[in-house]
Amino acid sequence: MASLLSRFCRKLAVPGSAHGARMVSTTTSCGSETVKSLNLYSAINQALHIALETDPRSYVFGEDVGFGGVFRCTTGLAERFGKNRVFNTPLCEQGIVGFGIGLAAMGNRAVVEIQFADYIYPAFDQIVNEAAKFRYRSGNQFNCGGLTIRAPYGAVGHGGHYHSQSPEAFFCHVPGIKVVIPRSPREAKGLLLSSIRDPNPVVFFEPKWLYRQAVEEVPEHDYMIPLSEAEVIRQGNDITLVGWGAQLTVMEQACLDAEKEGISCELIDLKTLLPWDKETVETSVKKTGRLLISHEAPVTGGFGAEISATILERCFLKLEAPVSRVCGLDTPFPLVFEPFYMPTKNKILDAIKSTVNY
Amino acid sequence: MAIWFARSRNIVSSLRHNLNLSGILVQRDHSPRHAFTNSQLSSRSVFLDSFTSLRHESTAVEKQLDLVQQSDEEDPQELNFPGGKVGYTSELKFIPESSSRRVPCYRVLDENGRIIPDSDFIPVSEKLAVRMYEHMATLQVMDHIFYEAQRQGRISFYITTVGEEAVNIASAAALAPDDVVLPQYREPGVLLWRGFTLQEFANQCFGNKADHGKGRQMPVHYGSNRHSYFTVSSPIATQLPQAAGVGYSLKMEKKNACAVTFIGDGGTSEGDFHAGLNFAAVMEAPVVFICRNNGWAISTHISEQFRSDGIVVKGQAYGIRSIRVDGNDALAIYSAVRSAREMAVKEQRPVLIEAMTYRVGHHSTSDDSTKYRAADEIQYWKMSRNPVNRFRKWVEDNGWWSEEDESKLRSDARKQLLQAIQAAEKSEKPPLTELFSDVYDVKTKNLEEQELGLKELVEKQPQDYPPGFHI
Numbered sequence: 001m002a003s004l005l006s007r008f009c010r011k012l013a014v015p016g017s018a019h020g021a022r023m024v025s026t027t028t029s030c031g032s033e034t035v036k037s038l039n040l041y042s043a044i045n046q047a048l049h050i051a052l053e054t055d056p057r058s059y060v061f062g063e064d065v066g067f068g069g070v071f072r073c074t075t076g077l078a079e080r081f082g083k084n085r086v087f088n089t090p091l092c093e094q095g096i097v098g099f100g101i102g103l104a105a106m107g108n109r110a111v112v113e114i115q116f117a118d119y120i121y122p123a124f125d126q127i128v129n130e131a132a133k134f135r136y137r138s139g140n141q142f143n144c145g146g147l148t149i150r151a152p153y154g155a156v157g158h159g160g161h162y163h164s165q166s167p168e169a170f171f172c173h174v175p176g177i178k179v180v181i182p183r184s185p186r187e188a189k190g191l192l193l194s195s196i197r198d199p200n201p202v203v204f205f206e207p208k209w210l211y212r213q214a215v216e217e218v219p220e221h222d223y224m225i226p227l228s229e230a231e232v233i234r235q236g237n238d239i240t241l242v243g244w245g246a247q248l249t250v251m252e253q254a255c256l257d258a259e260k261e262g263i264s265c266e267l268i269d270l271k272t273l274l275p276w277d278k279e280t281v282e283t284s285v286k287k288t289g290r291l292l293i294s295h296e297a298p299v300t301g302g303f304g305a306e307i308s309a310t311i312l313e314r315c316f317l318k319l320e321a322p323v324s325r326v327c328g329l330d331t332p333f334p335l336v337f338e339p340f341y342m343p344t345k346n347k348i349l350d351a352i353k354s355t356v357n358y
Numbered sequence: 359m360a361i362w363f364a365r366s367r368n369i370v371s372s373l374r375h376n377l378n379l380s381g382i383l384v385q386r387d388h389s390p391r392h393a394f395t396n397s398q399l400s401s402r403s404v405f406l407d408s409f410t411s412l413r414h415e416s417t418a419v420e421k422q423l424d425l426v427q428q429s430d431e432e433d434p435q436e437l438n439f440p441g442g443k444v445g446y447t448s449e450l451k452f453i454p455e456s457s458s459r460r461v462p463c464y465r466v467l468d469e470n471g472r473i474i475p476d477s478d479f480i481p482v483s484e485k486l487a488v489r490m491y492e493h494m495a496t497l498q499v500m501d502h503i504f505y506e507a508q509r510q511g512r513i514s515f516y517i518t519t520v521g522e523e524a525v526n527i528a529s530a531a532a533l534a535p536d537d538v539v540l541p542q543y544r545e546p547g548v549l550l551w552r553g554f555t556l557q558e559f560a561n562q563c564f565g566n567k568a569d570h571g572k573g574r575q576m577p578v579h580y581g582s583n584r585h586s587y588f589t590v591s592s593p594i595a596t597q598l599p600q601a602a603g604v605g606y607s608l609k610m611e612k613k614n615a616c617a618v619t620f621i622g623d624g625g626t627s628e629g630d631f632h633a634g635l636n637f638a639a640v641m642e643a644p645v646v647f648i649c650r651n652n653g654w655a656i657s658t659h660i661s662e663q664f665r666s667d668g669i670v671v672k673g674q675a676y677g678i679r680s681i682r683v684d685g686n687d688a689l690a691i692y693s694a695v696r697s698a699r700e701m702a703v704k705e706q707r708p709v710l711i712e713a714m715t716y717r718v719g720h721h722s723t724s725d726d727s728t729k730y731r732a733a734d735e736i737q738y739w740k741m742s743r744n745p746v747n748r749f750r751k752w753v754e755d756n757g758w759w760s761e762e763d764e765s766k767l768r769s770d771a772r773k774q775l776l777q778a779i780q781a782a783e784k785s786e787k788p789p790l791t792e793l794f795s796d797v798y799d800v801k802t803k804n805l806e807e808q809e810l811g812l813k814e815l816v817e818k819q820p821q822d823y824p825p826g827f828h829i
Contacts, residue, residue, distance in 0.1 A: 057610075089637065089640075090640055092637070095633030095636065098598070098603065098634065099606070101599075102600035102604040102605075103603040103607050106538075106603070107607075125596065125630075126596060126599070126630075129596065134589075135796050137571065137575050138571060138583075138589035139574065139589075139796065140572075141571075145799060176798065228802070278803075
């Protein structure tokens with residue numbers, strides 16, 4: 001059945017689907033479910049529809065969310081669930097998150113949208129000092145686990161300083177919240193549903209570059225992809241590559257090029273950055289002896305540093321070469337210089353080769 | 359030319375008057391949530407909308423109005439912008455930075471504890487009044503003893519509520535038990551009123567095994583879900599937008615309850631004050647915002663905090679009904695909070711109360727306020743403007759309280775507190791595992807590893823660590 005279906009499935013550019021689209025969600029036992037070809041914003045939209053459908057005490061709000069949102073992720077929600085549950089908020093990120101914390105503290109699910117990750121900082125106090133510590137400081141009398149904060153992040157080709165940022169590292173340093181970044185439409189739907197239903201506040205960064213660019217067969221039903229479980233999306237023996245979000249597409253291209261030169265690359269999608277799945281990366285690096293991490297965010301203090309330090313601790317004697325980080329430069333995200341700033345396929349390929357040839 | 363325009367303006371204005379028909383109210387619906395509040399606005403829309411329906415009947419009149427509409431820019435009666443119509447003025451006049459008269463302060467009891475004649479207030483029964491007074495006095499004793507305990511080094515830190523007992527107790531008395539309270543940190547009286555025991559207060563201050571907060575936060579950071587009192591957090595004003603969310607939840611659940619949140623004068627300068635009030639107003643959430651304007655934010659006097667007439671005038675900027683109350687008048691606070699609460703719940707709207715008071719004590723045990731304010735200022739408020747004494751006079755004048763009751767209450771409270779402190783001090787600290795729990799709902803692998811690592815360390819070198827913790 002699976003092979004029949006895969007013959008009819010389109011080969012997708014989405015990472016991890018080089019061997020044909022996976023159809024079945026792990027939650028069902030009987031064969032395949034219906035799938036639909038969706039882009040990222042439609043997959044997210046589907047997840048939100050399902051979330052609101054399955055929990056009458058769930059809410060979606062943020063700036064411009066009512067008409068469908070600037071990226072169309074919230075299309076149709078207000079019409080279907082009503083303006084009491086899906087609504088626009090005043091232009092005030094600290095208010096959006098604070099209001100969301102209040103709702104979540106009362107047992108509701110608040111799925112709030114920050115219009116661009118670049119604008120999340122006014123809410124940083126509410127996220128770090130309030131949401132992350134809400135359960136701990138109260139001795140578990142209170143919690144705001146129902147809070148999920150969604151924000152588009154990452155390079156888009158012309159975004160400049162304030163429409164391209166990848167701020168995940170700031171949040172990975174905060175015990176009490178979770179940080180999740182999907183790589184594709186199918187992943188996004190499952191991870192978003194998990195994030196919404198996870199009993200902890202989650203920051204969910206969506207790669208805006210993929211909102212329209214990525215198209216994938218996405219199961220139509222309600223399914224969840226577990227948090228804190230990394231996935232080996234490409235098997236290999238010579239070097240382990242770790243990334244998340246849109247960067248995986250670039251990394252996969254580098255892996256394909258490297259293969260032509262006889263280098264076998266193992267590619268891991270971390271998916272959840274906090275708390276992250278150290279075991280999967282450790283197992284892989286113990287096999288390959290080499291690690292390369294790539295992210296758009298500036299290299300200094302980026303999340304790659306945490307992965308590198310941890311793997312060094314756990315795999316030191318197995319390492320054949322220093323851990324390589326191919327990341328954004330230590331500058332504000334530039335406009336005309338974006339092609340120079342970005343961790344491109346060729347930068348990654350070069351780093352793969354020099355690591356393998358160390 | 360000018361005359362013609364003037365005349366046409368007059369014609370149109372008289373036309374509009376004549377067209378004041380049966381008052382067919384046509385609601386301008388920008389969003390289903392927003393009901394008309396401005397009756398003037400609605401009557402203007404009646405003019406135009408009912409006029410539209412007459413369009414086919416009188417083309418002559420229509421032409422006139424069309425002319426006016428065309429020449430709107432040149433000679434408008436009203437200006438139509440997003441957000442509705444506004445009247446027009448050709449006077450270049452600024453709204454003054456402050457009113458010639460400050461917003462008056464609502465009070466019921468004079469300084470001698472006598473009800474001011476013709477006062478508007480909600481009567482308080484003997485039972486309630488005595489209960490209120492007992493709690494105010496108990497709060498005083500509690501503050502005094504915990505403060506001393508800190509001075510003796512038995513607890514690390516304390517914040518008193520001296521001078522603000524009436525705000526604390528009378529507001530609590532005016533609320534329903536299901537109203538959800540989001541405090542700042544100078545409102546333990548609300549928790550006391552709701553039934554948090556002196557032992558529970560002591561446990562939190564000592565951070566022992568019985569502390570509901572599991573010893574994680576500094577003293578006075580109380581919280582109790584049983585009493586619908588959200589856990590105190592040190593950052594200022596963060597609770598305000600959260601209160602808007604809480605209120606909205608209560609509204610959606612159709613609960614007969616509101617959110618009540620407290621803030622000091624200093625806290626109103628924070629961005630979260632703006633966020634909280636604006637959200638509560640836009641979302642039409644049942645929230646009562648109570649600002650304790652006690653004159654000082656640590657060493658910063660209100661003259662260095664804002665240039666407005668206090669906080670009460672800010673309410674209207676958000677479309678929020680507001681009142682200024684004498685915060686040292688328990689009856690006035692009771693009436694104001696009761697009324698505000700009813701309004702919030704019945705009308706599903708936020709209300710702002712500015713309670714004028716004075717922080718008699720230091721900001722906290724880490725502060726010596728004589729360094730920045732006159733000792734006689736403190737004395738004046740402590741003695742002549744004491745809210746507890748003032749209320750006591752009223753209660754006594756009614757024959758509901760005696761000197762005997764007073765000394766019995768204070769000595770009982772003192773005894774209970776000393777016992778509570780002794781017990782709290784002797785009690786074990788929470789087990790070490792509580793360092794790692796509740797970061798998430800379930801301990802992560804990372805935390806389990808760190809806990810294991812720490813246990814080994816402590817077992818190996820116990821002298822490096824304080825005693826009294828179960829591993």
